[in-house]
Amino acid sequence: MLLAPKKIQSWKLLWNLICYQPKLYTTDSLLWILIMGLPAIPGLIIREFFDSLTGKAQFGLTPLVWILLLLALSLGHIGTIFAGRITKTQHRFTMSSLLRRNLLERLLNNPTAQPVIVNSDVEKAVSQGEIISYFRDDAEQIEDSVAWVSELLGEGLFTVLCLVILLSVNVQMTLFVFLPLVGTIAIIQKAETYIKRYRKASREATEKVTGILGEMFSSVQAIKVAGAEQDVLHHFRTLNDKRHQVMVRDSLLNSLLDSVFQNMTNLGTGLILLLASVLIQRQSSNLTVGDFALFIYNLSFITGFFNSLGRFMALYKQTEVSFERMTALLSGVTADTLVAKKPLYLNNLRGRKPPLPPLEQPQIKESDRLKSLTLSNLTYHYPDTNQGITDISFQLQRGSLTVITGRIGSGKTTLLRVLLGLLPKQSGAIYWNGRLVEDPANFFVPPRSAYTPQIPQLFSYTLRENILLGLEKDDDEIEKALKMAVFEQDLATMNAKMETLVGAKGVRLSGGQLQRLAAARMFIRQPELLVFDDLSSALDVETELALWLRIFNNRSEDNWIPTCLVISHRRSVLSRADQIIVMKSGAIAAQGKLDEIFDKKGQDLNF
Numbered sequence: 001m002l003l004a005p006k007k008i009q010s011w012k013l014l015w016n017l018i019c020y021q022p023k024l025y026t027t028d029s030l031l032w033i034l035i036m037g038l039p040a041i042p043g044l045i046i047r048e049f050f051d052s053l054t055g056k057a058q059f060g061l062t063p064l065v066w067i068l069l070l071l072a073l074s075l076g077h078i079g080t081i082f083a084g085r086i087t088k089t090q091h092r093f094t095m096s097s098l099l100r101r102n103l104l105e106r107l108l109n110n111p112t113a114q115p116v117i118v119n120s121d122v123e124k125a126v127s128q129g130e131i132i133s134y135f136r137d138d139a140e141q142i143e144d145s146v147a148w149v150s151e152l153l154g155e156g157l158f159t160v161l162c163l164v165i166l167l168s169v170n171v172q173m174t175l176f177v178f179l180p181l182v183g184t185i186a187i188i189q190k191a192e193t194y195i196k197r198y199r200k201a202s203r204e205a206t207e208k209v210t211g212i213l214g215e216m217f218s219s220v221q222a223i224k225v226a227g228a229e230q231d232v233l234h235h236f237r238t239l240n241d242k243r244h245q246v247m248v249r250d251s252l253l254n255s256l257l258d259s260v261f262q263n264m265t266n267l268g269t270g271l272i273l274l275l276a277s278v279l280i281q282r283q284s285s286n287l288t289v290g291d292f293a294l295f296i297y298n299l300s301f302i303t304g305f306f307n308s309l310g311r312f313m314a315l316y317k318q319t320e321v322s323f324e325r326m327t328a329l330l331s332g333v334t335a336d337t338l339v340a341k342k343p344l345y346l347n348n349l350r351g352r353k354p355p356l357p358p359l360e361q362p363q364i365k366e367s368d369r370l371k372s373l374t375l376s377n378l379t380y381h382y383p384d385t386n387q388g389i390t391d392i393s394f395q396l397q398r399g400s401l402t403v404i405t406g407r408i409g410s411g412k413t414t415l416l417r418v419l420l421g422l423l424p425k426q427s428g429a430i431y432w433n434g435r436l437v438e439d440p441a442n443f444f445v446p447p448r449s450a451y452t453p454q455i456p457q458l459f460s461y462t463l464r465e466n467i468l469l470g471l472e473k474d475d476d477e478i479e480k481a482l483k484m485a486v487f488e489q490d491l492a493t494m495n496a497k498m499e500t501l502v503g504a505k506g507v508r509l510s511g512g513q514l515q516r517l518a519a520a521r522m523f524i525r526q527p528e529l530l531v532f533d534d535l536s537s538a539l540d541v542e543t544e545l546a547l548w549l550r551i552f553n554n555r556s557e558d559n560w561i562p563t564c565l566v567i568s569h570r571r572s573v574l575s576r577a578d579q580i581i582v583m584k585s586g587a588i589a590a591q592g593k594l595d596e597i598f599d600k601k602g603q604d605l606n607f
Contacts, residue, residue, distance in 0.1 A: 010320045016339040017095050017146050024094065028087040029150040031080060045070050046297055051290035088147060096143040097346060100135050102338050106330050126329065129214020133207040134329055138322035145319040148312050159305040162298040169295045176272045177302055180264040184310035187260060192317050194253060199318040202250040203325060205243035212236055254314065261310035265303035272299060364447040370528035370563050371398050371433045378428035380418045389415050389586045401564045403574055406583035412567045413533055415583065420444045420451055420531065449529040456518030458506035464498040467521050481524035484550045485516040486543055512539050519547065532566040545572050
């Protein structure tokens with residue numbers, strides 16, 4: 001049963017983001033208070049300027065002096081704006097970086113191949129392309145909301161000061177100032193549903209467009225082979241047309257709200273001006289031309305604050321959508337995970353970057369040395385299907401070679417993925433040396449275990465960087481791992497040797513080189529358990545035989561005694577196996593040694 005997402009308290013999450021770096025936020029807020037507060041002084045200067053022209057000035061300064069004072073204050077205001085922009089940029093970047101860092105950390109810890117969003121309507125997997133909209137659009141949306149808080153704080157304090165000035169000029173006119181605020185709150189309450197609905201639709205439409213872009217770029221060859229270029233482009237245009245429609249609708253609503261807020265403040269200003277004209281004409285009124293100029297000057301800041309407040313209230317409703325989307329992507333984790341205080345290694349306002357923590361090199365504990373690995377009634381079925389594995393049970397002993405074999409679709413790869421936590425087991429248990437493994441995804445990692453899938457994942461860096469991935473090893477150890485992976489001859493043909501760039505996803509390497517480089521990445525970590533998913537799929541018989549010989553010969557040369565769990569169909573590998581597991585329809589059809597399962601012609605005996 002699918003569960004509806006919980007109500008997100010966006011104000012609490014925004015506050016946690018604000019409190020992440022209180023010094024930076026305080027500095028930013030103080031500067032914005034100055035930015036908004038300094039314009040209050042020109043209003044007083046303007047009043048004295050006009051009163052000096054009419055002979056009612058309280059000070060004996062000439063109009064030229066007041067103009068020079070106004071110019072000097074304006075220059076100081078410009079300097080404060082530049083300083084505020086520096087802190088504002090730093091603060092905005094820090095907030096969005098924290099969100100993206102926490103979201104990325106959670107996704108990297110996700111044991112499944114793709115994150116899954118669950119809501120009351122559907123359950124769907126999110127592709128890499130679709131995730132871009134979360135890191136880009138939703139993070140920027142939340143960043144804007146945080147930035148507006150400090151600006152509104154500055155405007156709000158300045159508004160209080162302006163209200164005091166207005167009350168000192170005329171109380172009756174000041175009461176009319178609050179009419180736009182009442183109207184703004186009422187409009188936001190009525191439009192809340194449409195604001196959130198349109199923003200959610202625009203985000204989902206953008207997500208689909210970025211998703212199809214990612215799929216197109218990663219499947220160019222398949223599209224060309226199938227001759228489906230026009231169909232794919234037609235589908236892409238359709239998604240863009242739908243996005244265009246919902247984006248226009250969302251933008252139109254925002255523009256309408258901005259227009260309404262602006263017109264409401266203008267209407268309120270017009271009413272106040274009419275009232276002021278009546279008061280000035282009365283003989284009993286003490287309202288001077290200078291007082292009127294001061295009132296109008298400060299009135300513009302107050303109505304501007306009400307307009308900004310209305311826009312922020314609309315922005316806040318849209319931010320709720322972004323928080324709900326990002327929380328749904330976290331797959332069951334609370335929203336507080338998004339704003340958890342984690343270290344960010346960014347330059348501060350002085351251009352200094354905090355030192356990185358020392359990289360911890362993985363070390364194997366004696367208690368973690370593999371003696372036995374037991375699978376008990378392991379079961380997993382793909383959603384809405386009967387495909388998967390059912391009640392898989394077997395045991396591996398230290399230093400043994402266990403080969404899983406069977407026809408295509410029999411559940412071999414699914415078994416490995418469930419064992420390693422890449423797919424969530426639905427029942428059964430896994431025991432390492434008799435101890436229950438509660439979290440396989442975080443347990444089966446180097447130096448306990450290492451895994452090479454059928455199509456290994458490489459990065460667009462050098463051979464060295466793809467092998468080490470942050471591990472600190474010297475060249476001798478790297479060369480030893482490459483030799484064990486039968487890669488030394490390939491390395492000799494490369495001009496840059498270990499500094500050779502492999503290209504995007506290892507595009508410059510052949511399929512066999514990809515698999516052997518991934519194997520070298522496993523060997524250099526010397527894990528207790530080596531898991532290969534059909535290593536022979538891209539290797540010729542001689543190369544694979546040499547690789548296995550070097551793995552087994554290494555045991556006599558080094559203290560490292562790996563336990564191997566592999567998928568293979570090669571008889572040369574099956575003949576070396578201590579245990580063969582034959583899979584059929586997601587279950588174990590036969591188990592034993594080669595001569596117990598296959599006859600001399602390679603025909604199955606037990607199924």
